[in-house]
Amino acid sequence: MNLTLKIWRQKDATSQGKIVDYQVKGIEGDMSFLEMLDVLNEELISKGEEPVVFDHDCREGICGACSLQINGEPHGPDRLVTTCQLHMRKFNDGDTIYIEPFRAKAFPVVKDLMVDRSAFDRIQHAGGYISVNTSGNTIDANAIPVNKDDADDAFAAATCIGCGACVAACKNASAMLFTSAKVSQFALLPQGQVEATDRVLAMVNQMDEEGFGNCTNTGACEIECPKGISLENIARMNREYLKASMKG
Ligand code: SF4
Ligand code: FES
Numbered sequence: 001m002n003l004t005l006k007i008w009r010q011k012d013a014t015s016q017g018k019i020v021d022y023q024v025k026g027i028e029g030d031m032s033f034l035e036m037l038d039v040l041n042e043e044l045i046s047k048g049e050e051p052v053v054f055d056h057d058c059r060e061g062i063c064g065a066c067s068l069q070i071n072g073e074p075h076g077p078d079r080l081v082t083t084c085q086l087h088m089r090k091f092n093d094g095d096t097i098y099i100e101p102f103r104a105k106a107f108p109v110v111k112d113l114m115v116d117r118s119a120f121d122r123i124q125h126a127g128g129y130i131s132v133n134t135s136g137n138t139i140d141a142n143a144i145p146v147n148k149d150d151a152d153d154a155f156a157a158a159t160c161i162g163c164g165a166c167v168a169a170c171k172n173a174s175a176m177l178f179t180s181a182k183v184s185q186f187a188l189l190p191q192g193q194v195e196a197t198d199r200v201l202a203m204v205n206q207m208d209e210e211g212f213g214n215c216t217n218t219g220a221c222e223i224e225c226p227k228g229i230s231l232e233n234i235a236r237m238n239r240e241y242l243k244a245s246m247k248g
Contacts, residue, residue: 001027001088004096005040007052010109013116017109019098029089033076034059034066036088037099053112059084061226064161067168068113069100074165074224082163082226102164104173106211119210120162120178126206127199128182130191141191150188157184159227166221166229172213177221179207180237181229187240197244204241 002025010017024040031039034056041051057065066083070076076086091097099113107115132138146154160181167175183200186192192199215234222231 001029001091001093001095003027003036003091003094006096006098007113008100009052009112010101012111013108017112019100027088029087031088032059032084033068033070033086033088034084053110053114055114056084061085062161064163067102067115067117067164069098069102069168071098074102074168075163075226079223080226080228082161085226102168104164104167104212106173106175107164107167115164117162117164119212120164120175122210123175123179123203123206124162124182126202127195128186128203130186130195132191144190146189153232154185154188157181157188157229157233160185160225160229161227163226165224165226167212169220169224170213170215171218171220172216174215174221175207175210175212176215176234176237177225177229177231179203180233183237183240184233187236196240197247200237200240200244204237 002023005022005024006019007022008017009020022040024036024043027036027039034054037052037054044051055065055067057063059066061082061084064082068075068083070083070086075081075083077090078086101109101113101115106119107117110116158181160178162178164178166177167173183203186199187196219231222229
């Protein structure tokens with residue numbers, strides 16, 4: 001495949017960015033989207049030009065580092081896959097592909113296609129943990145009965161990889177799907193009950209402080225989420241928040 005790429009280039013956080021056109025040739029359908037960008041970067045480096053900066057780590061759909069807005073969609077046209085797992089067979093010879101960073105006020109651009117998603121870390125630090133008594137009287141986690149449906153829902157919520165596609169997909173740049181997944185994975189389990197009240201209040205408060213927008217139930221986040229995180233988590237977080245506010 002020969003493709004035209006229209007890529008967002010931005011020197012640093014304070015510089016103005018712009019779309020720059022590139023041509024890539026000989027792209028195979030079995031290549032991943034990131035491998036296609038590797039081909040472009042090797043060519044740029046061999047010509048003495050600056051390679052395009054983009055985030056990646058595992059390239060296995062696990063870490064949540066890759067984060068590209070491809071033809072206007074976070075992680076591109078495929079469903080339930082991250083950018084690193086998106087294959088070039090989803091495109092056709094001669095296509096023009098727009099590649100931009102995830103856009104949100106709370107995700108400032110670092111360089112080119114790389115954004116700073118540390119706002120998610122700070123939401124996690126505000127309450128995404130449990131405290132366990134390790135004094136010697138610790139109860140084995142496996143000895144605490146958990147309803148199977150709750151265990152399944154908690155596990156599904158815990159599959160969120162913190163990629164930020166939900167924010168990039170949302171017209172309000174809301175982080176409700178991410179935050180609700182992190183709240184839900186504990187709210188559904190007995191181990192998460194001790195700090196439940198403080199957790200939901202602190203995480204929602206941090207989410208607001210970071211400058212993410214409000215949820216207006218559009219549902220774009222759920223559609224673009226590579227891990228299929230359900231909107232039910234947002235409803236659960238709202239219930240948890242209401243309960244905690246009434247206690248507080
Ligand atoms: S909810 Fe989905 S889209 Fe949002 S950060 Fe988690 S995995 Fe990514
Ligand atoms: S590079 Fe880790 S999920 Fe894509």
